[in-house]
Amino acid sequence: MVNVYIETKDAPELTPMLVFWPNYRFAFKEKAVFSPEIMASYTTPFFTIVPGLEAADFIAVPYHYFDVLDYAPKYLAYVYALGKTTQKKVLLFDYTDYVEREIHVPSHAILFRVSAYRHHKKENEIIMPYFVEDIGRNYSFEQKPKGEKPTVGYCGQSRFGGTTRKWKAGVKWLLSLFLLYLRLDVKPHVHMRGIFWRRRALQVLSKSKSIVSRIIERDFYSLYRAIPFDAKTIRREYVENLRENVLALSVRGDANASQRFYEALSAGRIPLFLDTDCVLPLEEIIDYSRIILRVPAQEVDAISRRVTVWHALVSEGDVLQAGREAREVYERYLRLEKFFSIVFDREKSPYKKLLFR
Known part of the structure; x- marks a missing residue:
């Protein structure tokens, strides 16, 4: 030590x-x-x-x-x-x-x-x-087969909780974007708050007839005690949403990282990872391409197509192997x-x- x-x-x-x-x-x-x-x-x-x-x-x-x-x-x-x-x-x-x-x-x-x-x-x-709950261990997850259609799950905050909050967040982002341009930032748009990226990705996914999307949208962050609902019930819904789907939409929060990304890996699920110019832990030695489906943020409008193409290319064995490796990577490297x-x-x-x- x-x-x-x-x-x-x-x-x-x-x-x-x-x-x-x-x-x-x-x-x-x-x-x-x-x-x-x-x-x-x-x-x-x-x-x-x-x-x-x-x-x-x-x-x-x-x-x-x-x-x-x-x-x-x-x-x-x-x-x-x-x-x-x-x-x-x-x-x-x-x-x-x-x-x-x-x-x-x-x-x-x-x-x-x-x-x-x-x-x-x-x-x-x-x-x-991040420190996250080991969902695969705590809830006895089994492997999820490929299925006839790709299944994508999401459960979390993607609503502002009112028009005023949405308007304020939009104005704040426009001001931030202006300052990023003034500073000559090379990738200003990836700095956008995660809730905007989540909303866009969910809009695109929910319109696709080729994908089974199981989406639970909330206007609060469920890991805080101040939420107006029973925390254990909310958590149970979150866990079951992971269990039901092969792919788990994982998008940044206010930080440029996703706690859901690590929870999905712990559960043996494949993160559908919207990459906002993120750096992943130990990427020098972990081949993340084997266990995640990465979509660059600038291609968010094509996220459904990326999912359907991936689903057509992978076999049942590929999906099961990716799930096993996801769990293994979490246990061996990311705890x-x-x-x-x-x-x-x-x-x-x-x-x-x-x-x-």
Whole structure:
């Protein structure tokens, strides 16, 4: 296990991020409905916290990067200086939706984050998976056969919950797009919020007579306790929607990543992945083309055609094999304890030059 030193002098009173929950066992925010159940399977720490720098492989900042940047910049600057003085690399973590904010970290710091835009990603950023429920294990999923027609499922937020909210979101996006053009961003349209992409993809899929679309649209995010319905019932509908379909539509949220993507893999389902210039975890060693159907965001209007062409080309055996491999990839690479064990393997890590040299 990797040894990390955490500076306690003038440390901010912030809640640590989930990667350090096995170390600190802090209380979850009340609105995070399923976090206790998800984290219950992660009882062994990913890092050993050591009391002194001599025994440390790295210096770690156990809080969300943007929280420290905003509320404790002096502490962050001190840790950077400490790392430079002791020639220890600094580990940072970003588990937020703040993918639109610019990252400025020194060369001896490595930022683990759940999402980035490929055209913005820096060399010292490593994409990590989300913590998600292991649906395949918890709900005893069986493999789903190909079927006569392709089946696509979606269950989640794709409505604004009112005309005013929709109008405000549209205006905000137009202003953001204008600023992206001013900054000469090379792929401005992929920055659009996930709800817009989901709505467009669902509109196209629902019109196709060649596809069986099982769609449950909501105007709320079901992982928050503030929802006006029974959380367990809502979750059961979500799980059954995954169970019933071969393909699971997986589109970014406010971050440029999809939690549903990982849940689908855990369930042995094939993500129908709308790629908004995303970077996937460990893509240097995982052949995602074997277990997902990727559709570039600029081709969203052709998503139904991409599904029907795929369905015509694959055999029953191909679909079953993809489902088995999806589950295997989740278990071997994308559960967080497996992810970190690979990343910090001094011999086999695809990031060994970044981390250890």
